[in-house]
Amino acid sequence: MGKSSNKKQSMSDKNQPKNILISESQDSKMPPPPKSKPRVASGMLIRIGLGLGVPLLSVVVAFTTVGLVLATTGKDPIVVYGEMYRSAFGDENALADTLVKAIPLILTGLAVAIAFSARLWNIGAEGQFFAGAIAASGMALAFDSVLGWFILPVMFVAGIIGGALWALIPGILRAYLNVNEIISTLMLNYVIILFSDYLIYSPWRDPQGFNFPLTRTFGDNATLATFGDSRVHLGLVFGIVAAVIVGLILSRTTWGFELKVMGDNPTAARYAGINITRNILLVMAFSGGLAGLAGMSEVTGVVHKLQQGISSGYGFTAIIVAWLARLNPWGIVLVAVLFGGLINSGYAMKGIGIASGFVTLIQGAVLFFVLAGEALLRKLYYKQDLKRILSTAVLGRTPAREEVAQ
Amino acid sequence: MSLFGIDLVLLLATTVSAGTPVMLATLGAIFNERSGVLNLGLEGLMLVGALAGFAATNSSGSVWVGVLAALLAGAALALIHAFFTVTLQVNQVVSGLALTLFGTGLTAYLGRGFIGIRTPDTFNPVVIPLLSDIPLFGPILFKQDLLVYLSIIIAPLLYLYIYKTRPGLQLRAVGESPATADSMGISVAGIRYFYVLIGGALAGLGGAYLTLASNPAWLENITAGRGWIAVALVIFAGWNPLRAILGAYLFGGMEALQFSLQAAGNDLPLFLHDIPSFFLKMLPYIMTLAALVLVEWRFKVSKKQSNAPAALGLPYIRQEKS
Numbered sequence: 001m002g003k004s005s006n007k008k009q010s011m012s013d014k015n016q017p018k019n020i021l022i023s024e025s026q027d028s029k030m031p032p033p034p035k036s037k038p039r040v041a042s043g044m045l046i047r048i049g050l051g052l053g054v055p056l057l058s059v060v061v062a063f064t065t066v067g068l069v070l071a072t073t074g075k076d077p078i079v080v081y082g083e084m085y086r087s088a089f090g091d092e093n094a095l096a097d098t099l100v101k102a103i104p105l106i107l108t109g110l111a112v113a114i115a116f117s118a119r120l121w122n123i124g125a126e127g128q129f130f131a132g133a134i135a136a137s138g139m140a141l142a143f144d145s146v147l148g149w150f151i152l153p154v155m156f157v158a159g160i161i162g163g164a165l166w167a168l169i170p171g172i173l174r175a176y177l178n179v180n181e182i183i184s185t186l187m188l189n190y191v192i193i194l195f196s197d198y199l200i201y202s203p204w205r206d207p208q209g210f211n212f213p214l215t216r217t218f219g220d221n222a223t224l225a226t227f228g229d230s231r232v233h234l235g236l237v238f239g240i241v242a243a244v245i246v247g248l249i250l251s252r253t254t255w256g257f258e259l260k261v262m263g264d265n266p267t268a269a270r271y272a273g274i275n276i277t278r279n280i281l282l283v284m285a286f287s288g289g290l291a292g293l294a295g296m297s298e299v300t301g302v303v304h305k306l307q308q309g310i311s312s313g314y315g316f317t318a319i320i321v322a323w324l325a326r327l328n329p330w331g332i333v334l335v336a337v338l339f340g341g342l343i344n345s346g347y348a349m350k351g352i353g354i355a356s357g358f359v360t361l362i363q364g365a366v367l368f369f370v371l372a373g374e375a376l377l378r379k380l381y382y383k384q385d386l387k388r389i390l391s392t393a394v395l396g397r398t399p400a401r402e403e404v405a406q
Numbered sequence: 407m408s409l410f411g412i413d414l415v416l417l418l419a420t421t422v423s424a425g426t427p428v429m430l431a432t433l434g435a436i437f438n439e440r441s442g443v444l445n446l447g448l449e450g451l452m453l454v455g456a457l458a459g460f461a462a463t464n465s466s467g468s469v470w471v472g473v474l475a476a477l478l479a480g481a482a483l484a485l486i487h488a489f490f491t492v493t494l495q496v497n498q499v500v501s502g503l504a505l506t507l508f509g510t511g512l513t514a515y516l517g518r519g520f521i522g523i524r525t526p527d528t529f530n531p532v533v534i535p536l537l538s539d540i541p542l543f544g545p546i547l548f549k550q551d552l553l554v555y556l557s558i559i560i561a562p563l564l565y566l567y568i569y570k571t572r573p574g575l576q577l578r579a580v581g582e583s584p585a586t587a588d589s590m591g592i593s594v595a596g597i598r599y600f601y602v603l604i605g606g607a608l609a610g611l612g613g614a615y616l617t618l619a620s621n622p623a624w625l626e627n628i629t630a631g632r633g634w635i636a637v638a639l640v641i642f643a644g645w646n647p648l649r650a651i652l653g654a655y656l657f658g659g660m661e662a663l664q665f666s667l668q669a670a671g672n673d674l675p676l677f678l679h680d681i682p683s684f685f686l687k688m689l690p691y692i693m694t695l696a697a698l699v700l701v702e703w704r705f706k707v708s709k710k711q712s713n714a715p716a717a718l719g720l721p722y723i724r725q726e727k728s
Contacts, residue, residue, distance in 0.1 A: 363507050365508060
């Protein structure tokens, strides 16, 4: 499918009802918007507002609200937040740790973002992370003494395949039987984490590990290189390269275009002859592969063994990261660093007597206020033409040029 | 009666009590979704109910105060979801996920002081005279606690309510075709708010069952995915409260089987020997997924449409005159 036909499709898409964000009746009954120039500017303004203003404001409001929770439970929010900032971005060491936490968030964030853009709710990045970590660890435990430097590429591929295969289970169930992927990915999270526990408690347990549930440490050749003396490892490069690739796929390829049509308007996608079954399988495998790579980079770059708690809920935080960045790959990199700082500061919070759940609380609050900000902005600009721009922007799709400029 | 050292009566009795919290949450979610609002926040709602029920029982000394607190806490948290999905009309999937994160975080933060405490009052089995003497069924169904009886009673009542009463008809109308309901003078927003709150209250009660009856203690993430299983069971039950009983006990059976197999140990036949406990713990999740696959498979084979409410997941925007 060439570029010109893409444009034709997006023109015809407009006449199809957009579900969720714009009701059918409004689309068809409203008079066509007057054609004038300023709408382009206001559309830009809204997209900037959505892209920067709403996330920033929602983060501020979320922190204020959680601050109230802190205050009512007898903690001084200013002290707590000050401590959080110091432990996340205070000095070079803190910053390095934050970046280390950001790496899996970038990869899992991209993983859920590409699935979300096709409106596939992959809530299983956490499980796919474990699948990738298990596959990569298996390779290291079996071959790290025989393969030399070649073990790392093998683990890299194993991690991707592990995550992709695990994500293909819900993908196949969704593509052929229409099984709700939210539930299947979630159920499989529990299954794979229990399986990982089984491995480290029984067959893979280190005989010299004093009965602790962990595998032996991988050989040096199965360890990702770090930048200088810091703990920041090569996974950061994986993350940035992945962001470039996902960005290119979504903005420059026919496949990316097909995914976005599937996300925006499944009916139109079917009429346009897009192979939905194949795309569901492909995007789930791709998404799972990215999450699996996150797991691989975590075990090779940070933990150097398989053990419990290798993920601080990265796969779930990824959902917020992706939504806050409105599925934009570069936005995801940026937001992942901020949330890496949040997770990083969670460890410091335990030191001053605040439960780790505090970080999850902030994350939930941020997501709520982002949603509220989007909704309020949408109400504020109630006009039909702007709503179209919004609805596309909310789905992370850059509106087709003719939609804005027409 | 026993098989391979597994006491079958005990197994089935445990099935009923293990299925109860999930059944309560599933029934709440059926109400919720019948009105057209998807609620993926069940896990968070159950956690909040579990903690609120536990905390209130602790400070008051009475489980009934705990039950009330759980109902109110569940409804209060659900109010956030209702405001976001009905009034602000945001994406219901994301709002539900936010609710779960929020509930998980909030309970982990506030519940820290309750870890390791035992409640002064718990739900204890109430033996029903005469009925409990019925062979087999007596010990399984009639030596349970009051919440089990309550859940068994309300499921058919909810069925009658949804299918045989006027408010039930309005509820279904709002879920199937909000525009039609609106034109009949039914307040779509009002109905949706009401049933999201009811759903939240029932999910909260389901959570409280965990901390007040099954295992009277508070643990972080005590629900262990039961909220998500309830979301799946709603689909399995085809949005029908009676089928929810079946689904919930199916889940309860898996959980009970897991305990029984672990307890029976060496009395089991050889092929069941030494199954690591991790695999047994997977059972409820795998079976939930399998049940869902079966349901969709049957739809595919019979070429019937799923009986999901037609407007499920869609915000209702009244057509404005311009």
